[in-house]
Amino acid sequence: MKRCLFLTVLLSVIFTILFVFMAGTQSIAASPIKIGALFSISGPAAFLGEPERNTAQMVVDEINKAGGIKGRMLELVVIDTQGDPAKAVQGANKLIKDDKVAAIIGPSTTGDSMAVIPVVEKAEIPLISCAAGSKITEPVKKWVFKTAQNDALAVAKIYEYLNKQKISKIAILTVSDGFGSSGREQLVAHAKEFGMDIISNETYGPKDTDMTAQLTKIRAGGAQAIICWGTNPGPAVIARNVKQLGIKLPLFMSHGVSSRKFIELAGDAAEGIILPSGRVIVANQMPNSDPQKKALLSYVNGYKTIYKIEGDHFGGHAWDAMMLLKGAIEKVGDTPSAIRDQLEKTTKFSGIGGTFSYAAQDHAGLTKDAFVLVEVKNQNWKLVK
Amino acid sequence: MIKEKRQILIFALFALIILLVPLFLKGSYFLNVLVFIGINTLLAVALNLLLGYAGQISLGHAAFFGLGAYVSGILTTRFPVDPWLALLIAAMCAAALAFVIGFPILKLKGHYLAMATLGFGIIMYIFFNETVDWTGGPSGLSGIPNLRLGPLIFDNDRNNYYLIWMITLGVMLLSINLSQSRIGRALRAINDSEVAARVMGVNAHILKVQIFTVSAFISAIAGSLYAYTMTFISPTSFGFNFSVELLTMVIIGGLGSIYGSFLGAAILTMLPEFLRVFRDFDIVIYGLMLILITMFMPTGLIGGLETLFKIIIGKIKGSTARNA
Numbered sequence: 001m002k003r004c005l006f007l008t009v010l011l012s013v014i015f016t017i018l019f020v021f022m023a024g025t026q027s028i029a030a031s032p033i034k035i036g037a038l039f040s041i042s043g044p045a046a047f048l049g050e051p052e053r054n055t056a057q058m059v060v061d062e063i064n065k066a067g068g069i070k071g072r073m074l075e076l077v078v079i080d081t082q083g084d085p086a087k088a089v090q091g092a093n094k095l096i097k098d099d100k101v102a103a104i105i106g107p108s109t110t111g112d113s114m115a116v117i118p119v120v121e122k123a124e125i126p127l128i129s130c131a132a133g134s135k136i137t138e139p140v141k142k143w144v145f146k147t148a149q150n151d152a153l154a155v156a157k158i159y160e161y162l163n164k165q166k167i168s169k170i171a172i173l174t175v176s177d178g179f180g181s182s183g184r185e186q187l188v189a190h191a192k193e194f195g196m197d198i199i200s201n202e203t204y205g206p207k208d209t210d211m212t213a214q215l216t217k218i219r220a221g222g223a224q225a226i227i228c229w230g231t232n233p234g235p236a237v238i239a240r241n242v243k244q245l246g247i248k249l250p251l252f253m254s255h256g257v258s259s260r261k262f263i264e265l266a267g268d269a270a271e272g273i274i275l276p277s278g279r280v281i282v283a284n285q286m287p288n289s290d291p292q293k294k295a296l297l298s299y300v301n302g303y304k305t306i307y308k309i310e311g312d313h314f315g316g317h318a319w320d321a322m323m324l325l326k327g328a329i330e331k332v333g334d335t336p337s338a339i340r341d342q343l344e345k346t347t348k349f350s351g352i353g354g355t356f357s358y359a360a361q362d363h364a365g366l367t368k369d370a371f372v373l374v375e376v377k378n379q380n381w382k383l384v385k
Numbered sequence: 386m387i388k389e390k391r392q393i394l395i396f397a398l399f400a401l402i403i404l405l406v407p408l409f410l411k412g413s414y415f416l417n418v419l420v421f422i423g424i425n426t427l428l429a430v431a432l433n434l435l436l437g438y439a440g441q442i443s444l445g446h447a448a449f450f451g452l453g454a455y456v457s458g459i460l461t462t463r464f465p466v467d468p469w470l471a472l473l474i475a476a477m478c479a480a481a482l483a484f485v486i487g488f489p490i491l492k493l494k495g496h497y498l499a500m501a502t503l504g505f506g507i508i509m510y511i512f513f514n515e516t517v518d519w520t521g522g523p524s525g526l527s528g529i530p531n532l533r534l535g536p537l538i539f540d541n542d543r544n545n546y547y548l549i550w551m552i553t554l555g556v557m558l559l560s561i562n563l564s565q566s567r568i569g570r571a572l573r574a575i576n577d578s579e580v581a582a583r584v585m586g587v588n589a590h591i592l593k594v595q596i597f598t599v600s601a602f603i604s605a606i607a608g609s610l611y612a613y614t615m616t617f618i619s620p621t622s623f624g625f626n627f628s629v630e631l632l633t634m635v636i637i638g639g640l641g642s643i644y645g646s647f648l649g650a651a652i653l654t655m656l657p658e659f660l661r662v663f664r665d666f667d668i669v670i671y672g673l674m675l676i677l678i679t680m681f682m683p684t685g686l687i688g689g690l691e692t693l694f695k696i697i698i699g700k701i702k703g704s705t706a707r708n709a
């Protein structure tokens with residue numbers, strides 16, 4: 001009988017806790033405008049989520065310091081998705097039902113974004129994703145926008161450069177994760193259009209520490225240039241391997257490594273590598289006529305003052321998302337549907353990732369001008385003109 | 386006989402509370418968390434059958450979960466297969482695979498079994514990642530339909546809650562029943578001493594393979610339900626980390642206790658929600674709590690709380706005796 005009593009008591013305690021918990025969290029939307037943020041602050045994609053969270057918080061603090069939007073303060077509710085789609089969905093549900101946010105920025109990864117899309121579409125809350133996958137906005141979903149540049153734009157930028165250099169036989173080496181497989185897809189899909197002939201098509205694992213096997217195969221294949229698609233630290237290993245093997249082919253990287261970390265990791269081997277990148281890493285080198293220059297400098301300097309490190313390309317996605325939201329809320333207030341309609345009408349917004357012009361049929365908003373080509377020279381980024 | 390009656394009573398009470406909860410949670414996001422607790426309970430119960438009853442470890446159970454999700458996902462998105470049929474096929478696939486690999490794998494014991502199941506889990510993870518044409522690779526598979534039953538579509542938290550918890554409660558009941566049966570006793574015998582069990586005439590090897598198969602079958606059902614609830618799946622959900630998380634649920638909850646599996650699943654799913662107030666330190670506190678539970682409650686939460694309860698009852702009785 002004791003055991004029976006015990007289980008009864010245990011069950012009732014659990015459910016009491018549960019009710020107290022939910023009662024405690026069900027607060028009525030107070031006067032600040034709540035913005036939800038889903039970022040992968042921990043886990044394998046923390047290198048995306050952390051600068052994004054820092055940036056979003058910085059922007060919110062700046063807006064509040066300047067008196068808020070029309071006198072109303074902003075409140076950022078951040079949830080860590082840990083790069084797990086299930087946690088992202090739980091987080092999105094909490095933000096929508098519990099915090100009653102006006103809009104959501106993030107998630108950081110394509111997987112998390114795809115997972116929360118059905119949730120926001122049903123709840124009719126605008127979402128500005130900070131992930132790059134083109135699937136997010138193709139086909140167009142009514143409530144979903146994105147600020148990260150599509151991989152196709154980066155591919156076009158590299159292919160265009162190769163055309164100019166009269167190079168047509170290429171080898172591609174991509175990482176087998178979401179970023180790499182999307183890059184590989186786009187590299188193959190656009191090859192014909194630019195007259196590219198993909199001679200070798202190799203992949204490597206996200207945790208591999210030596211890629212000489214793939215590179216030796218590529219060398220034997222007779223390509224004229226190598227394009228590598230991945231995020232740190234893989235590409236740095238590849239840069240070193242290329243140097244060790246004495247391969248003299250020009251090496252191209254993706255925008256996945258456009259942060260100072262890459263140069264640190266690759267060291268001397270980084271010299272001469274060319275990659276497409278957002279303007280943020282070469283903000284100082286942009287001509288004054290560039291419409292993005294003002295935003296770039298304000299972001300780069302602001303981030304450095306607060307966090308003591310350089311703001312990167314990924315944080316920039318969150319900056320753009322926050323600023324786009326701010327622009328929409330300033331004009332039409334904080335009802336989700338009004339924000340969505342206003343976002344769709346946004347044109348020529350010069351942010352960090354590029355100059356955004358959304359339309360009913362385009363929720364990505366960028367052209368290939370969002371990218372510039374940069375080269376590593378003397379352990380620093382240099383704009384390729 | 387009395388014991389069984391009490392078991393039924395406890396289960397009925399548990400089921401009643403579970404079924405009444407949504408009435409108090411209208412429009413709350415917490416219902417969504419409870420849906421995931423349901424799926425995780427299903428998985429923890431499945432693993433508990435193997436680990437708690439038969440004493441066989443598996444570090445690759447996320448693979449069966451993933452297999453269930455992917456078979457259902459692929460069949461319903463690329464072929465015009467009915468979701469319910471796909472769920473059944475997915476569960477059969479996982480069971481068949483478990484049956485086939487179970488024979489060689491379950492000959493191993495202890496660390497070697499852990500290694501073999503770990504390897505299996507990793508192979509399946511790579512398989513989900515690399516067969517891009519089928520699984521969509523690392524960027525995932527989207528557009529999976531919701532389950533439907535006549536006019537009822539399971540596309541909101543409330544419907545999903547009832548669907549998943551009905552299945553979970555059913556599996557829990559069967560598992561409790563199993564533990565009281567001849568097979569349950571045989572499994573416990575294997576857990577205590579395989580040699581002794583064999584001497585007593587228990588065909589240990591076949592029985593281990595069978596329980597492994599049943600466990601995979603249930604895990605795959607959980608996987609299918611996950612796919613239909615999320616409508617999107619990607620390989621990151623089915624990696625080694627999740628296998629370890631499942632193992633943690635079973636151990637924290639209490640080995641061999643079905644209610645313990647529910648407790649473990651509930652705690653591990655809810656804890657991050659509670660700890661959100663600690664912001665960046667949540668992971669530290671999460672780890673600390675797990676360490677404390679395993680240190681002070683070596684038999685898991687259910688065992689630990691039971692001891693605590695007995696102590697309190699003892700104290701109360703003691704003090705009333707003294708007062709009188």
